Amino acid sequence: MIITYDGVESVRVSHGDFTIALNPISKESKFKLPSFGSDLVLITANHPDLNGSDTATRQGKEPFVIKGPGEYEVRGVFVRGFSSKTVYGGVERFNTVYSFELDGIRVGFLGAISDKDLSSKAKEEMGDIDIIFVPIGGDEVLGGEDAFKMANKREPKIIIPIHFGSVGQKDALSKFLKEADAVGTKEVEKLTIKKKDLIGKETEVVVLSPTV
Numbered sequence: 001m002i003i004t005y006d007g008v009e010s011v012r013v014s015h016g017d018f019t020i021a022l023n024p025i026s027k028e029s030k031f032k033l034p035s036f037g038s039d040l041v042l043i044t045a046n047h048p049d050l051n052g053s054d055t056a057t058r059q060g061k062e063p064f065v066i067k068g069p070g071e072y073e074v075r076g077v078f079v080r081g082f083s084s085k086t087v088y089g090g091v092e093r094f095n096t097v098y099s100f101e102l103d104g105i106r107v108g109f110l111g112a113i114s115d116k117d118l119s120s121k122a123k124e125e126m127g128d129i130d131i132i133f134v135p136i137g138g139d140e141v142l143g144g145e146d147a148f149k150m151a152n153k154r155e156p157k158i159i160i161p162i163h164f165g166s167v168g169q170k171d172a173l174s175k176f177l178k179e180a181d182a183v184g185t186k187e188v189e190k191l192t193i194k195k196k197d198l199i200g201k202e203t204e205v206v207v208l209s210p211t212v
Helices: 120-126 144-153 172-179
Strands: 002-005 011-015 018-022 040-042 064-066 070-074 077-088 091-102 105-109 131-135 158-162 184-188 204-208
Touching (some): 002 158, 002 204, 040 077, 040 091, 064 070, 077 120, 091 120, 131 144, 144 158, 144 172, 172 204
Parallel strands (some): 018 040, 040 064, 105 131, 131 158, 158 204, 184 204
Antiparallel strands (some): 002 011, 011 018, 070 077, 091 105
8 A cells, every 4th residue: 555645635545556535636726736547536525625536537537436424335445434524714514534445454534524523423333443644734624632632542553644734734743743742753755554564563653745
């Protein structure tokens, strides 16, 4: 599995020739993201910063797009979506928390969540999570202490912060890392990982450098 962070909440998760785009930035956003090909797009909230299925399409390849709660299967990848809320762009919106498994690795993606805890259903049905993505920008999404607490409750092997860097919250990452001081931290340009790498692993924060 290869994980790349493109800024705001745009993440690409790939295994072999299968690519999942998580909250890709739309062409209508003030932030920019080069077009790329994907097989599956997961959108957590309806805002141009997050709903760019248009940028995740290239060379006529149309991805399967998921925009809300439910259970889905795409080329053998099972996805579950759970309802939550966000206040994004000054507007209260629905946000979908997703979980899926790829290459034997269980992934949780909180999106632009503002709630400080997951719903009972999400907690029960998400199961064990190996890697979790959590927004840390503050104000409209979780930040610092709340972000780390929510992610750490899932007892993942890896916590990956998003919603910083090109968003402009200069101190968001430093605040988050201060809260996460009790666990190990490393910074990489992209994360390449296999299921065997997670066996016996203690919780670690991995900071991915935004590509844009």
